[in-house]
Every structure is written in C-alpha cells, then in structure tokens.
Amino acid sequence: MKVLAATLALAAAVAHVHVHADTGTLNTTAPGAVIRKEVYGQFVEHLGRGVYEGIWVGTDSPIPNTRGIRDDVVAALRRIKVPVVRWPGGCFADDYHWRHGVGPQRQPSINSSWSNAIEPNSFGTHEFMDFVEQIGAAPYVGVNMGSGSVEEGQAWMQYMTAPANTAPGAERARNGRTEPWALPYVGVGNESWGCGGHMYPEEYAHRYRQFQGYLKTYSGPKALKIATGPDTDDYEWTDTVMKLATRFRPNATSPILYAPTKPLLDGLSLHFYTLPSNRWGGVHPARGFGEAAWISTMKRALLMDELVSKHSAIMDTYDPKKEVALVVDEWGTWYDKEPGGPDGLWQQNTLRDALVAAVTLNIFHDHAERVRMANIAQMVNVLQAMILTDGPRMIVTPTYHVFDLYQVHQGARRLPLTLDAAPYRFGDMAVPGVSGTASVDSSGRTHVSLANLDARQARRVTLQVQGAKPGPLRGQLLTAPAIDSHNSFETPAVVAPRAFTDARWSGNTLTVELPARSVVTLALH
Helix, strand or coil: HHHHHHHHHHHHHHHCCCEEEEEEEEEEEEECCCHHHHHHEEECCCCCCCCEEEEECCCCCCCCCCCCEHHHHHHHHCCCCCCEEEECCHHHHHHHHHHHHHHCCCEEECCCCCCCCCEEECHHHHHHHHHHHHCCEEEEECCCCCCCCCHHHHHHHHHHHHCCCCHHHHHHHHCCCCCCCCCCEEEEEECCCCCCCCHHHHHHHHHHHHHHCCCCCCCCCCEEEECCCCEEECCHHHHHHHHHHCCCCCCCCCCHHHHHHHHCEEEEEEEEEEEECCCCCCCCCCCCCHHHHHHHHHHHHHHHHHHHHHHHHHHCCCCCCCEEEEEEEEEEEEECCCCCCCCCEEEEEEEHHHHHHHHHHHHHHCCCCCCEEEEEEEECCCCCCEEECCEEEEEECCHHHHHHHHHCCCCCEECEEECCCCCCEEECEEEEEEEEEECCCCCCCCCEEEEECCCCCCCEEEEECCCCCCCEEEEEEECCCCCECCCCCCCCCCCCCCCEEEEEECCCEEEECCCEEEEEECCCC
16 A cells, blocks of 8 residues: 555656756768667467467457467457567477478477466467468577487477478478468477577587578578577677687688688577566566666666677677678566466556567667567566466567557668756665667657656757758657556556657757656657
C-alpha cells in the first residue's frame, strides 16, 4: 500500500514540477552508418507460454489461426515489421534435437533447460518457418552444440536448405515443404560459457571452428554464422574467441591454400539483461515498485553503451574492417515472477520497460557500424515481451509501442545527435535526463526520437538543427500516469501512443516539450 500511495502521489505531482531546460545539436547533413533493420529482431524460446499458446495453438483450436499459428499475434507482429526471429533458444537450443520436431509423428521430449517440462515438439522446423513467413521476418536458427553433434547440425542444415532432388530435401518435401527455405542466420551454440556447456573460451573457440565448417547452406544465399559471445562484461571471452576463431589457421607449407578471404564467423553474440539492482537475486517486482527501482533500472540499461564500446574495441583489434557484427541476441529486463501469474518467466510490462527499450535502441543506433543485429528477450509471454496472451485474449505491451514508434529508424542512416541534458537524480543515483537518436530514411525524411528518463520532471529540449528546412512537425508520444502503468487484459490501452503536438520551430531551432517519463518520435519534414 505504501508503494501504491507513493506512485499515486508521484502521478499527482507531475503537473506541478519544474521543467528542466536541456540543449543539443542535430546535423542532418552528415548521415552515418545504416541502422540495420535487424537491430529490431525478436527472440522466441520454448519456455513457459512463449511458444505454446503465445504463438502455436494448433489447427483444431477455437482461437483463430492459420495452420495452427494464432492470427492475432501474427497481425500484431506484422504491424511493427519484425525483421528477424531467433529460435529455438536460448538454453533450449542446446537441449533441442530437431528430428523430434519434424514429420507427422512427433516425439515428445523433456525440456531439461526449463523445469523438466514435457516438450511436445508440435512446434518444430516447419512450424517455425511458417511463422516467420507469416509475419514477414527472416529466420535465425540456433544449432545445438551443447548436447548435439556436428553430424546433427549438418543434417539439419541439409534438411532445411537442400534441393528437393536430394535425400534430405526429399524428406522435407514428404513432410510438406518442397522448396528449400532461405536461412540467412545460424547461431553456433548458445551461452556456451553457461547453460550451453560451461566451456572455457578456448574450448568453445576450437569447437566453433569445427562446427562452422559443416554448417553450410545447400541452396540460396550463404548463411551468416554467429558465434557464442560473452555474458555482459566477460571481455576475456571476447578476446579469446576473436583471437582463436576469427581466421583460418595459417599453414606454413601452403599459405596460399589457407589464406583467409573473410572471417570464419560473421557475428559474435552478446547477452545482457537489465536487473534493477545490477545483480541476480533480491526483490525485483515487475510492478508496484518505487522510484529507486525506476532509476536503478535506467542506470543498468545505460550500461549497454559501455559494454558495446568495450567489446567492440576488442573486436577492432582482430577485425579492424568490422566484418564481424556484434549481435546482441539476448537483451531486456528480467524481474521476479509475477505473484499469481503464470510460470515460465512471465512478467508484466510497464512504462519502465518502454523507457528501457528506447534507451537501449538509441545505444544500438550509436554503434550502428558494429551492432548489426539484436534480439529482445522475448517476443511473447516471456520477460520483456511485445505481446501477452491469456487463452484467446491478447494485448500489446508498452515495449511493443516503442518498437512501433521506432520502426521509422529501420534501415535509415544515423544522424549525429548530441544532447547536453541535466542529470536526473534520485537518492544517491544519477543518470542522464534525456536519451535520443535521429536518422534519415531513403526518402529523405528525418526522424528524431527522444526519451525522458526523469520519473517526475518534464524536460524542454532545444535542438540547434543544421541542414533541415523547418516545416510541419508530426509526432507521437508514449507516456502514462505512473511509473508502473501497464496494460492488462481488462484495460489494454493504459499505455498507448497518442499524437504529440508540443514541438515547434523557431528558425533552425527545434524545441520539444517532453513530459516526464516519456518517449517521443518526431518527423521533422
């Protein structure tokens, strides 16, 4: 009750607080690296209700579906233009044997990664590929290195990509798919330092070198191979894998034969979760929290910039041309189990999560040369989800709305944006008050997104804009009455975008009035 009272008091006080005046510059004449659309990727794991109910309901379900995949989820994901989906995990990827999930007779197995649940394998390779085709996304498939073999991985690659006039392709055709699938991304293991085998980096690097040689595509474009990278700030892992697994082993007697033409890996993953207290354990409620938890979560989310910078610097040592992408294929918030809620890492999604998504995407944009794919954890019903379901009911979350507001940046070129914002402080903690990003798309439209991390105070941001011709402004705003405002199945639009009109030009100066705890996206012209 004390937390609730404090939250209500905070909401009531917002209209009476001082407005900070912050400044910045935006140069629309100097576009930089392309913000790859794949930075807005998603992640699906066989965990809780992430797959079963969240995506797959079966062909005989009363929930409207297409070949067993629920139509409402597909429609919602198409609206935000999901570019790529990672599957089947996560820890489950190194527990997954693909043959259990193909053919008319599926073989149930034990999900030893998550509570020893029975995995029916009703949702397998064909169903996943159907799902990504329905939402218009590309598949990113994780191959089992932990409990699997090179032979198993190679056989799966052949099954998915070989022509129908081969034995693996013919088997695929008998199971309902004649044409091979395009498979642009392949992950080689998952968290091999932890649930994927508890390997040392040297061990993983040597095993990666072996696996990658057999994980080929047999039709269509060559798959890009993504190696298991570090957990958070494990810089030793990054250094070791980049040193040992990036290039061909030199051969003194025949150097030309083994001369490297490109790296052995196309991407190195990074996993980082936002925990309010910067550590596992403790009390981290997904809602009903106070301002101390709000600001500590923002501080943790902003650590992503340091992690990406330091891992990128190590990668530059071995890959100065930036041929290897840093792929942040697990990121997002991780809180306590929701009291009375479903099992399987289900958590409510609040305005706090929306701000975490905004500042994280801003950081990825800042590092667009190296960060070329990211996958939020996870898509439906697990952790920082886009979508929550309850039987036939479905809602979209505040995080979903940020991905909606930010889809204008997909495939656009980053523009230099600097911000000089007063810190937001609470207790002994402080973070920058405003985070932002800007881009110009292929049609010449400039978009600016700004996030006010301050839970209590509005911000007036004044930008000196170079190169833009002042014209009509269009904007959308995402905010809500309280720091833990969220959407529920009974009230699904508590946190939802609305038109934003509190921006104005004065010559080449753009002034934006940001409400407390808000995200705004503006189209400048």
